[in-house]
Amino acid sequence: MNTNAGNTGMASVDHAPLQVHEIGSFHVGGNIVSLSGMAPRMRVSTARGAVHPIDPNGEMIVGQMYxxxxxLASPRSEHPLLLWHGGGMTGVNWETTPDxxxxxQMYFLKAGFDVFVSDAVERGRASWAPYPEVYSDAPYFRxxxxxxxxTFRFGPAGSWSVDPAQRHSHEGLRFxxxxxxxxxxxxxxxxxxxxVLTQHAYDAxxxxxxxSIILTHSQGGNFGFKASLRAPDRIRAVISLEPSGAPDPDQYDPAPLRHVPHLFIWGDYLSQHSFWINSIPNVRRWYEALTAAGTDTEWVxxxxxxxxxxxxxxxADDNxxxxxxxVLNWIRERGLVS
Structure with missing residues (x-):
């Protein structure tokens, strides 16, 4: 595969205005639960509005994903591209870069794919559920x-400061x-x-x-690997940007995925951050198990x-x-888009 970032050849995209057939959304994966034994509350619905009682007991839907x-009007792939975000993030990661x-999302639409962007369970427009009644623990905030x-490896230990002028990034950082x-x-x-809730929604x-073709980032990687194990006949490829975990080959047999190509992509500075030093070996084991099972795998x-x-x-990096x-070159080499 050609990984020359300066090459403008094989994987060009169409820069003409998009011809879109349909834009929409849906929720998937949710189920009804019934809550009881919770104390009533009083609520003011808006400033200077009426005070009225709220009974938090009853039925609600939880575990849904947005x-x-x-x-597209004329997609060049018959396989939609599913973009799955990482931990503590939402589908906005794929829509517009911070700068x-x-x-x-736009890149692969212009490359000819129908694109599905998710907000996983508990994130963004997927909404929350009560805790500890449904979610058993309190949330983490990054x-x-x-x-x-x-996690994101923008700079070494001790390099962050609330003052932008005092921050120090890694030399050559592309973010x-x-x-x-x-x-x-x-x-x-x-x-x-x-x-479990999140995996159920992705499987749904x-x-x-x-x-479909699954393209994941970070925490989303493990969900993508397991979704492909559960439906190898529906998945045409799995692309994993720096997955933070992977199935244990002692517990999961990769043999059903021998016809599902897998691409792993890794950036820079990995050996300088303990989170990644500790995460990569488990992912490498899954990659090697896939390779041993006869799967078309590539580790970039x-x-x-x-x-x-x-x-x-x-x-989000500047390149x-x-x-x-x-990624597009790799997909095209496997005949999944014209």
């Missing part, structure tokens, strides 16, 4: 320091660090106990479509390909289109 889709450039110095506050606006709370989305180390400076936010082109 999905927005854009369908205002078009995101991967701090700027955790994002900057650890537009001047727009960190815009990126922080995208952070949402996440729960540590909802993997896959089951709703005849076929961008720095080894001469593409340096990429953070964990590959779809995000070049990374998207690597």
């Amino acid at each position: 999905v927005q889709y854009v369908k 205002g450039r078009a995101g991967w 701090t700027a320091r955790e994002a900057w110095e650890e 537009p660090a001047a727009h960190m506050e815009a990126f922080m606006n995208q952070f949402v709370p996440r729960w540590g106990s909802n993997d 989305l896959v089951a709703r479509l005849d076929s 180390d961008l720095p080894a390909c001469g593409i340096v400076g990429n953070s964990h936010a590959l779809m 995000s289109d070049a990374i998207a082109k690597i």
Whole structure:
């Protein structure tokens, strides 16, 4: 596969205005639960409005996922592209970069795909559920320091400051660090106990479509791997941007995926951050198990390909289109888009 970020050849996209057939959304994966034993509350619905009693007991839907889709008038792939975000984030990651450039949603629409962007269970427009009545624990909130110095690898330990002038990023960083506050606006709370609900919703989305290509980021990677295991006949490819986890090959047999190609893409500075030092070996085991099972797999180390400076936010870095082109080349090489 050609991973030259400066190459303008094979994977060009159509820059003409999009011809869109349909834009819409739906929720998938939810189920009704009944709550009881909760104390009544009083509520004012708006400023200077009436005070009225609220009974929090009764039925509600939980575990739903929000999905927005854009369908082209003449798609060049018969397989929709599903964009699944990472932990503490939402589908906005794929829509527009923090510095205002078009995101991967637009890139792959112009490449000829119908695109489905999700807000997973508990995120964005998927909504929340009561805790601890439904969600068993309190949410986690991502701090700027955790994002900057650890998960997203914008800078080394001790490099974050609330004062932009005092922040220090990794040398050659491709993330537009001047727009960190815009990126922080995208952070949402996440729960540590909802993997089952989230996986159920993702599986329900896959089951709703005849076929699809899954493209995941970070925490979304594990959901994508398991969704493909549960429906290998519906998934045409799995693309994983820096997955933070993967199935244990001692517990999951990769053999059903021998006909489902897998692409793994990794950025820079990984050896400088403990989260990634501890995460990558488990993902590598799954990659090696897939390869041993006969699956078409590719592990792309961008720095080894001469593409340096990429953070964990590959779809937001200033060379995000070049990374998207690597993905598109790989998809085209497998005959999944014309």
